């Protein structure tokens with residue numbers, strides 16, 4: 238499959254994976270295999286899990302400690318950190334000064350933690366980015382290209398809508414923590430919206446628990462990002478729709494003055510196996526009016542193809558092939574700030590109805 242949706246580094250660097258959990262197995266390693274990025278070694282405190290993953294993907298080394306992974310990493314290695322946010326304050330300080338580091342979202346448990354991690358990355362001169370890979374999903378990259386080419390006119394409406402059954406039990410580290418849905422899931426959409434529309438001036442949000450997920454904080458969210466009176470951006474998620482596939486929804490939709498694009502995110506319809514993504518375009522016909530919806534061919538899906546993008550960008554940045562690191566940690570802090578505002582908005586409550 239061609240990887241035309243993402244610029245690749247001329248010389249890929251060896252990767253050391255810190256963390257050998259579900260996301261490394263389901264997306265990181267399959268993506269790196271497709272892209273031809275070498276994975277030199279793995280570390281996870283669960284040694285048996287790391288050994289099994291290494292055997293399944295032909296990774297040559299399993300390290301017995303983080304210190305050993307750092308000490309024996311090959312020159313020019315990229316550290317690929319995929320651990321719960323709560324483990325970042327222990328992992329990042331152990332990495333070598335000046336190393337390239339890709340960090341799974343979220344960038345800390347909250348905005349205060351993100352700021353501390355940012356200061357640490359700056360102090361240690363880490364070339365650090367956060368793995369907001371939805372930005373580089375093939376369907377998103379194609380939508381971005383069509384919008385930049387003016388195909389749908391001026392973008393004035395961006396909607397993300399998710400009505401699915403998410404198997405939260407896959408992530409036992411989420412049980413009992415105060416923030417779940419926005420911090421661990423809708424953060425992708427917040428980051429995506431920022432990548433298209435820039436910084437919102439504020440956010441209205443309400444995030445709600447689900448009666449069938451008693452061990453989890455809120456898992457359903459309604460959010461409107463404020464871009465003034467002529468541009469709408471909304472994120473609506475319900476991860477507790479356990480009523481079969483018939484009425485599941487999972488899409489990003491962009492509406493412009495001349496046309497619209499809709500991207501089905503197939504992943505969430507059957508996580509983590511997923512169904513294919515699908516992009517459709519409604520462009521103006523010869524008479525200038527919106528025509529029929531047409532499928533737009535895609536070069537891959539969110540899982541695993543999107544995961545090539547942030548790693549490729551970091552390698553190119555570390556190699557000096559580009560001065561741009563789109564999801565650098567300072568930018569990730571802006572996404573964390575919107576997440577923080579969303580939780581504050583939800584906690585503060587809505588405008589009371591006048592008597």
Ligand SMILES: NC(=O)c1ccc[n+]([C@@H]2O[C@H](COP(=O)([O-])OP(=O)(O)OC[C@H]3O[C@@H](n4cnc5c(N)ncnc54)[C@H](O)[C@@H]3O)[C@@H](O)[C@H]2O)c1
Nearest residue numbers: 255256257258259260281282319320321322324341342343
């Ligand atoms: N689309 C996405 O980008 C996406 C999807 C799923 C998960 N994630 C993120 O990836 C991270 C991991 O999620 P997961 O699905 O793999 O969870 P998981 O529970 O399957 O795995 C987490 C792994 O981290 C390991 N770990 C914990 N502390 C560690 C430490 N100090 N050093 C090394 N390893 C450590 C655990 O032993 C475990 O194997 C989370 O931050 C999550 O938000 C991102």
